[in-house]
Amino acid sequence: MNTAAFKLDPGLLDEITSLSGNLPSLPPVVRYFDDFSGEMRSIRDLASKEKVIFRLDGENHRVELAACGPADLVLKHVVVDWIQRFDPHSVHINCKNILSYISRREIGSLIYLITASPFDARAHWNTYVRSDVTAAHTWALRAMLHSLCRLNIGHWSSPAASIVRGLKSPKVDKYRVVRAGDCFLPLDQQAMIVNYIDDMCAALASEPDAIENAGLRDVCMLVMSYQYAFRPGQIARIELADVRLFSTGAVHVAVSLIKQKDNGKRIRVTRRIKREWGALFNELVRRRDSGVMQPEEGVPPRLLFGLSPQGVSRAIMELTEELTGEAWTPTDLRHTAAQRLADGGISHVGLTEFLGHTSDRIANVYFDTSPAQAQRINEALAISPIYSNLAKIAKTRTIDKAMLLGLPPDQQIGAVPHGVPIAGIGGCNLGQSLCTKNPVLACYTCSKFMPLGEPDIHQEVLESLRPVVTEFAAASRYNQQSPAYGQLKTTLDAVRRVVEELKADRMAEDQT
Numbered sequence: 001m002n003t004a005a006f007k008l009d010p011g012l013l014d015e016i017t018s019l020s021g022n023l024p025s026l027p028p029v030v031r032y033f034d035d036f037s038g039e040m041r042s043i044r045d046l047a048s049k050e051k052v053i054f055r056l057d058g059e060n061h062r063v064e065l066a067a068c069g070p071a072d073l074v075l076k077h078v079v080v081d082w083i084q085r086f087d088p089h090s091v092h093i094n095c096k097n098i099l100s101y102i103s104r105r106e107i108g109s110l111i112y113l114i115t116a117s118p119f120d121a122r123a124h125w126n127t128y129v130r131s132d133v134t135a136a137h138t139w140a141l142r143a144m145l146h147s148l149c150r151l152n153i154g155h156w157s158s159p160a161a162s163i164v165r166g167l168k169s170p171k172v173d174k175y176r177v178v179r180a181g182d183c184f185l186p187l188d189q190q191a192m193i194v195n196y197i198d199d200m201c202a203a204l205a206s207e208p209d210a211i212e213n214a215g216l217r218d219v220c221m222l223v224m225s226y227q228y229a230f231r232p233g234q235i236a237r238i239e240l241a242d243v244r245l246f247s248t249g250a251v252h253v254a255v256s257l258i259k260q261k262d263n264g265k266r267i268r269v270t271r272r273i274k275r276e277w278g279a280l281f282n283e284l285v286r287r288r289d290s291g292v293m294q295p296e297e298g299v300p301p302r303l304l305f306g307l308s309p310q311g312v313s314r315a316i317m318e319l320t321e322e323l324t325g326e327a328w329t330p331t332d333l334r335h336t337a338a339q340r341l342a343d344g345g346i347s348h349v350g351l352t353e354f355l356g357h358t359s360d361r362i363a364n365v366y367f368d369t370s371p372a373q374a375q376r377i378n379e380a381l382a383i384s385p386i387y388s389n390l391a392k393i394a395k396t397r398t399i400d401k402a403m404l405l406g407l408p409p410d411q412q413i414g415a416v417p418h419g420v421p422i423a424g425i426g427g428c429n430l431g432q433s434l435c436t437k438n439p440v441l442a443c444y445t446c447s448k449f450m451p452l453g454e455p456d457i458h459q460e461v462l463e464s465l466r467p468v469v470t471e472f473a474a475a476s477r478y479n480q481q482s483p484a485y486g487q488l489k490t491t492l493d494a495v496r497r498v499v500e501e502l503k504a505d506r507m508a509e510d511q512t
Contacts, residue, residue, distance in 0.1 A: 008108045013070060015115040019154050020073040030080055032088045035256075036237060036308075037300055043083075046076055054092045057233065058298050058308040063095040069107045074114055074153060081147040097140035101133065113141065114148065118160040121145070125167050138169040175365040183335040188494035189324040190336065191445035193226055196323050197277055204279055211283075213293045217305055218315045220284050225316055225330045228271050229337035229355060230255055232312040232330050238304045243285055251278035257356035269356065335366075342366040398453035398502070399427055413443055422461055426451040444494035455502035462495045 030043045036057050043052060050066035068075045075098065082091040102110055109128060113121050129141070145164045148156035177183040185193075200219045204211055224230050224238070234255050242254040251273040273281055287293040288304065295306025307315065313330055321327035334355075341351055348367070352360040404412060404424065410431040414423030428435065429448040443449045451458065 008069070008106070008111065012108055012111045012115065016070045016074070016111045019115055020070070023073060023077060023153065026073075026076055026080060030083055032083050032091075034088070038302065041088075046080070047073070052079065052095075054088055056089055056092060057236070057310070059310075061092050063092065064099065065095075067099050067102055068110070071107065071111050071114060074148075075144075077151055077153065078144050078147040081151060082143070093136075094140040094143050097136050098144060101137045101141065104137070105129070105132065110141075113145065115154055117155045118163045122163055122167065130168065130170070133170065135169045135172040138167070142167055142169075175362075178335055178339075178365050179368070183332045184339055185324070185328055185332065185336045186493065186497070187490045188445050188497055189326070189328075190226075190340075191490050191494070192323050193222065193320070195442075195446060197223060197226075197280075201277060201279055204283055208283060213287060214315075216280065216284055216287070217293070217307075218319050220280050221305055221307075221312055221316055222319055223273065223277055223280065224253070224255075225333045226337065227274060227277075228255075229334040230330075231334065232309040232316075235330070236303065236305060236307055236309040236312045239302050240285065240288055240304050241302070243281060243304060245282055245285060249275060249278050249282075251281045253281070338363075338366045399450045400453055403427070404452055413449075422464065424452065425457055425461060442491075444491055444498060451498050451502070453502060453505075455499050455506065458495055458499045458502065462492060462499065465492055465495075 026047045028045065030046055031040050032043075032054075033039075034041045034055050037055070041055050043049075046052070050064070052063045052065060054061045054063065065072050065075060065079075079091065079095065082094060086094075098110070105128075109124070112124055113129075116124060129138070142164055145156065145167075146161060148154065149158055149161045149164060152158075173179070197219060200211065200215070204216075221235055224235050234257070237256060238253060244252040244254075246252075252270050253273060254268050254270045256268050284293070284304070288306075293306070295301055295303060296308070296311060299306050299308060299311075305312065316330050316333070317327040320333075338351060338355055341354060342363075346354070348360045348363050351363040351366060355363070357363065404427055407427045408431070410433050411428050412423075413425055413428055413432065415432075426443070427450045428443065428446075429450065435442070444451075
């Protein structure tokens with residue numbers, strides 16, 4: 001086929017004009033439900049409009065249907081069909097991809113797909129469409145052709161749906177970042193997040209008014225993202241009525257599984273917040289109910305966090321960057337939570353349910369990247385990285401021997417964890433007498449730790465604790481959910497990172 005044949009020549013123009021003239025009238029009003037604002041939206045007089053505005057997640061999204069040229073009436077019928085069957089977010093994405101395809105491949109190709117017979121359209125797809133197109137373009141085009149089959153437009157009818165399903169898309173690995181491991185938080189950075197949440201709970205217990213509204217809101221969103229792997233849109237849509245507070249201190253939160261193309265497949269799940277962190281949500285609900293804390297402008301007051309999905313993503317990224325030195329997205333936290341469960345031995349069905357997926361095939365990617373049983377002892381011994389990525393250690397202030405000896409005795413770290421005497425590894429800003437965690441084992445993942453700038457000292461800690469890990473690993477049969485095994489594994493990974501960082505700094509100094 002000749003590429004130039006699919007520009008808008010007179011023949012194609014006559015065909016699309018004739019086809020459009022035989023279409024039924026469009027409905028005067030098309031309605032869709034805006035689940036973020038909780039109200040119905042109306043699109044009036046679609047037939048005469050050159051653009052459509054969708055109100056999604058508190059923002060307006062414009063679709064320029066005038067770019068469809070003589071095919072605009074057909075596309076408007078397709079859009080009406082999509083609105084009746086799909087989530088409005090999916091409708092908007094499909095529209096944007098159709099318009100992107102037109103700008104990339106010209107309007108003639110789209111008109112040919114609409115007016116040609118199914119077999120000619122398939123040939124055009126294989127020889128022209130697939131030659132320079134993205135996977136997202138093909139998904140939108142297939143959705144359009146399925147609607148043409150449903151609406152019996154042109155040569156398309158229900159029997160042709162099997163041909164549409166057989167149209168190929170470019171191969172794309174949706175989970176490349178999972179296979180590469182670039183999206184996984186290192187264990188020491190996960191420990192920093194957990195420590196921060198614990199510290200916020202302790203601060204809340206001692207002086208609730210000392211925690212600002214934004215800080216309380218952000219740590220609660222971090223809990224929902226880190227513990228339960230919810231997407232920003234799901235977190236943003238949690239309502240005050242979705243939070244159940246019990247006199248025992250338990251907190252249950254109901255969340256909608258929103259990433260479904262079909263509105264009929266949406267379900268709600270209830271998750272129980274970790275008991276130690278429930279006080280954060282109690283205080284957040286109290287402040288929202290009392291009016292002390294107000295939502296952002298344009299966000300419905302019924303929503304718990306008072307932010308749009310974009311605002312949720314931005315807040316979580318800013319908070320994780322502040323805690324770990326790297327800006328992790330809610331998607332990164334979601335992948336990390338899934339991998340954490342896969343490493344811990346959860347079943348395929350359990351992981352699928354946890355993520356809210358409809359197919360357990362997606363869960364396979366996390367089990368494929370999960371370390372084999374034989375590798376886990378090496379990982380626990382901090383010989384190889386926990387995940388395939390080697391993230392840098394958190395930037396902590398190092399001190400020299402003179403500074404360490406000048407610190408008060410309470411701020412000089414020393415202990416005998418599991419019978420191994422360890423001292424002189426660094427200092428503590430807080431002081432061991434005020435620390436509620438285990439000295440040495442918790443220090444390497446604590447933001448208040450000031451490691452001694454001598455890598456050999458920390459290498460000795462690494463070698464001293466490895467036999468202890470071997471003992472616990474054998475006793476727990478490498479059960480990653482064993483508290484002792486998990487704590488030692490996290491500690492050794494953090495110690496290894498400190499050693500690597502200090503050695504790298506020493507090499508840089510030697511080169512200069």
